[in-house]
Amino acid sequence: MGRTGAVTPVANLDPVQLSGTTVKRASLHNADIIEGLDLHIGDMVFVEKGGEIIPKITAVDKDARILIGDKVRFIKNCPECGAALVRFEGEAAHYCPNENACPPQIKGKMEHFVSRKAMNIDGLGGETINLLYQNDLLHNIADIYTLKVPDLIRLERLGTKSAYNIKEGAEKSKEVPFERVVFALGIRFVGETIAKKLAFAFKNIEALEQATFEELIAVDEIGERIAQSVVAYFSDAQNVNMLSRLKESGLQMSLSEEKLQSHGTALSGFSIVISGTFSSHSRDEYKTMIERNGGKNVGSVSAKTSFILAGENMGPEKLKKAEKLGVKLVDEKTFLSMINAEMQEESPEGLLF
Numbered sequence: 001m002g003r004t005g006a007v008t009p010v011a012n013l014d015p016v017q018l019s020g021t022t023v024k025r026a027s028l029h030n031a032d033i034i035e036g037l038d039l040h041i042g043d044m045v046f047v048e049k050g051g052e053i054i055p056k057i058t059a060v061d062k063d064a065r066i067l068i069g070d071k072v073r074f075i076k077n078c079p080e081c082g083a084a085l086v087r088f089e090g091e092a093a094h095y096c097p098n099e100n101a102c103p104p105q106i107k108g109k110m111e112h113f114v115s116r117k118a119m120n121i122d123g124l125g126g127e128t129i130n131l132l133y134q135n136d137l138l139h140n141i142a143d144i145y146t147l148k149v150p151d152l153i154r155l156e157r158l159g160t161k162s163a164y165n166i167k168e169g170a171e172k173s174k175e176v177p178f179e180r181v182v183f184a185l186g187i188r189f190v191g192e193t194i195a196k197k198l199a200f201a202f203k204n205i206e207a208l209e210q211a212t213f214e215e216l217i218a219v220d221e222i223g224e225r226i227a228q229s230v231v232a233y234f235s236d237a238q239n240v241n242m243l244s245r246l247k248e249s250g251l252q253m254s255l256s257e258e259k260l261q262s263h264g265t266a267l268s269g270f271s272i273v274i275s276g277t278f279s280s281h282s283r284d285e286y287k288t289m290i291e292r293n294g295g296k297n298v299g300s301v302s303a304k305t306s307f308i309l310a311g312e313n314m315g316p317e318k319l320k321k322a323e324k325l326g327v328k329l330v331d332e333k334t335f336l337s338m339i340n341a342e343m344q345e346e347s348p349e350g351l352l353f
C-alpha cells in the first residue's frame with residue numbers, strides 16, 4: 001500500500017530464473033487485471049519482465065491446470081488496518097479510505113510532505129519518520145513542527161546532530177511557497193501541477209478550505225474527481241485541525257504578493273513550444289512569461305501543442321512537424337500582445353516581471 005491508500009496486489013510465485021534474476025513476485029496491478037486473467041490459486045502463469053521493477057503476469061497457462069485452485073478474489077478489507085476498501089469512479093485501484101489512521105498511509109503522507117518537491121525537509125527520511133512514528137513522537141505532519149530536540153536526542157538511534165538537522169530543516173521549510181504547501185498536504189489526486197492551479201485560483205488556504213465543489217470544477221483542469229477529493233479533504237475535522245496547527249507553526253498559507261501580482265491567465269491551458277532566436281527577450285524570459293501567464297512550456301511539438309512561439313531560424317525538424325500536425329506559429333510580437341492584453345486587465349501596472 002502506498003501513501004494514497006491504493007492497494008496493489010502482488011502474486012507470489014515459485015521462484016523462476018528470468019533474464020538473469022530470480023523472480024518470486026509479479027505485479028497484478030488491480031482487480032480488473034486479476035479478473036481478466038481468470039486467475040486461480042496454484043495456476044501456472046506466464047511472466048514478463050518489462051521496464052518495471054516487479055515483473056508482471058501476462059497470461060495463465062490453462063492447459064497446465066490439473067487441479068483447479070480457488071479463484072483469486074480481491075481483498076475486501078485493508079491488510080494494514082482492516083477498513084473496508086473503496087473504489088472511486090473511473091479508478092482501477094481499490095483504496096483504503098482510513099487515511100488518518102492507517103499506519104502506512106500516515107507514514108507515507110509524512111514522507112511525501114518532507115520530500116524534495118514538497119517541503120524539502122532535510123534530515124527527515126523514511127527511516128527517521130518510521131522511528132519517530134514508532135516512538136510516538138510523530139502522529140501527523142503538524143507534529144513535525146512541534147518536535148523537541150531533547151525528545152529526539154533521547155532516541156537511541158538518533159544523534160544530537162541529526163536532531164538539530166531535523167529542527168533546522170523544519171524551520172527552513174516555513175519559507176516554502178504556498179503552492180508547494182498545497183502539494184505537500186498530499187490531498188488525493190492533487191499532484192504538483194494541480195496544486196499550483198489550486199493555489200493560484202484560490203490564493204490562500206482559507207479560500208481553498210471553503211471552496212465548494214462547483215467553484216472547484218470551474219477551475220481549469222480541475223475535474224469532478226479532484227474536486228470531490230479536495231472537498232472531502234477539507235471536510236475532515238482531523239485535517240482541519242492539523243491545518244490550523246500548521247498555520248500556527250508559520251507555514252506559508254497564501255500566495256506571496258509578488259506571485260499574486262505577476263500571475264495572469266492569458267495562456268491558461270496552453271501547451272507552448274519555443275523555437276528559434278528572438279530579439280525582444282531571451283528564451284528564458286519567454287519561458288518565465290509562459291509560466292506566469294498560466295501556460296506550459298514543452299520541449300517537443302505534438303498534436304497537443306497549442307502553438308509554437310517561433311523566432312528566427314526555427315529548427316527545421318520542428319517546422320516540418322508543425323506543418324504536418326497543423327500547429328500554428330506565433331511570432332514574438334503577437335505573443336507579447338497576447339499576454340499584455342490580459343495583464344492590463346489583470347493588474348493595472350501591466351507589469352510582466
Ligand SMILES: [Zn+2]
Pocket residue numbers: 078079080081082083096097098102103
Ligand atoms: Zn488501511
